[in-house]
Amino acid sequence: MSADLPQEPAPNRPLIEVRDVTRVYLAGDQEVRALDGVSLTIERGAFVAIMGASGSGKSTLMAVLGCLDRPTGGQYLLDGKDMAEATDEELAHIRNAEIGFVFQNFNLLPRTSALENVALPLDYAEPEVGSRKQRAERAGAALALMGLAGQERRTPSRLSGGQQQRVAIARAMVNNPQLILADEPTGNLDTRTSHEIMDKLGALNRERGITIVLVTHEQDIAAYAGRVIVMRDGKIVEDRQVPGGAVAAA
Ligand SMILES: Nc1ncnc2c1ncn2[C@@H]1O[C@H](COP(=O)(O)OP(=O)(O)OP(=O)(O)O)[C@@H](O)[C@H]1O
Ligand SMILES: [Mg+2]
Numbered sequence: 001m002s003a004d005l006p007q008e009p010a011p012n013r014p015l016i017e018v019r020d021v022t023r024v025y026l027a028g029d030q031e032v033r034a035l036d037g038v039s040l041t042i043e044r045g046a047f048v049a050i051m052g053a054s055g056s057g058k059s060t061l062m063a064v065l066g067c068l069d070r071p072t073g074g075q076y077l078l079d080g081k082d083m084a085e086a087t088d089e090e091l092a093h094i095r096n097a098e099i100g101f102v103f104q105n106f107n108l109l110p111r112t113s114a115l116e117n118v119a120l121p122l123d124y125a126e127p128e129v130g131s132r133k134q135r136a137e138r139a140g141a142a143l144a145l146m147g148l149a150g151q152e153r154r155t156p157s158r159l160s161g162g163q164q165q166r167v168a169i170a171r172a173m174v175n176n177p178q179l180i181l182a183d184e185p186t187g188n189l190d191t192r193t194s195h196e197i198m199d200k201l202g203a204l205n206r207e208r209g210i211t212i213v214l215v216t217h218e219q220d221i222a223a224y225a226g227r228v229i230v231m232r233d234g235k236i237v238e239d240r241q242v243p244g245g246a247v248a249a250a
Pocket of ligand 2: 059
């Protein structure tokens with residue numbers, strides 16, 4: 001782009017637009033409508049909690065939002081782009097560069113140090129991110145931000161559950177994604193550790209403007225979000241703003 005052209009205004013389209021999305025699974029000759037006509041708009045910088053009974057479709061929706069799964073009907077636009085038109089290669093790039101994932105079971109490589117776990121998204125980035133040394137520095141900075149300076153060389157089994165989840169959050173944010181998707185990130189943690197994890201996610205949302213979508217079964221975890229969506233039988237049955245909750249970044 002030429003230097004004397006005016007700067008593009010910040011995009012004001014929503015980060016996420018889900019339009020009448022369905023996801024039908026075939027189990028034997030039974031159809032399971034895991035998502036049944038879901039429509040949803042999420043603004044950039046929002047912090048959204050998704051709740052609902054087991055089997056209501058929360059993880060299926062997260063898989064669609066994370067470009068891990070394609071819907072069987074409807075449309076998913078991420079940052080204004082229709083994901084149905086993206087090739088598998090483009091989707092892999094989006095998952096690496098634009099989205100960070102945090103799971104209930106941490107999903108760290110067991111025999112790999114905290115530092116190397118965090119550096120993985122940089123190592124796999126296309127085009128490559130900096131030199132090996134620069135990648136290690138960035139991973140180290142992400143660990144330090146999560147309060148894990150000094151733990152870089154430990155493997156997951158030598159870290160507590162809360163520390164492992166903070167390594168996973170460092171890995172999720174090391175690439176500066178637009179979006180972090182967290183599916184029950186506190187599901188395996190005690191109450192005090194759960195709140196530590198939520199403080200870290202809240203800070204990433206407030207201070208870096210990263211959009212966060214989080215699944216939880218717990219009301220006091222959902223209370224960190226600025227908006228709570230409730231699902232039942234593959235449908236959104238409630239969608240409310242949380243008074244005093246997280247406020248979408250400008
Ligand atoms: N791969 C699959 N094949 C067949 N059915 C599936 C598959 N994945 C999910 N389902 C079904 O889709 C529905 C929604 O599942 P999903 O995992 O999204 O629920 P959930 O809200 O995340 O539940 P939980 O709170 O237990 O994690 C359920 O009926 C589930 O059995
Ligand atoms: Mg689930």
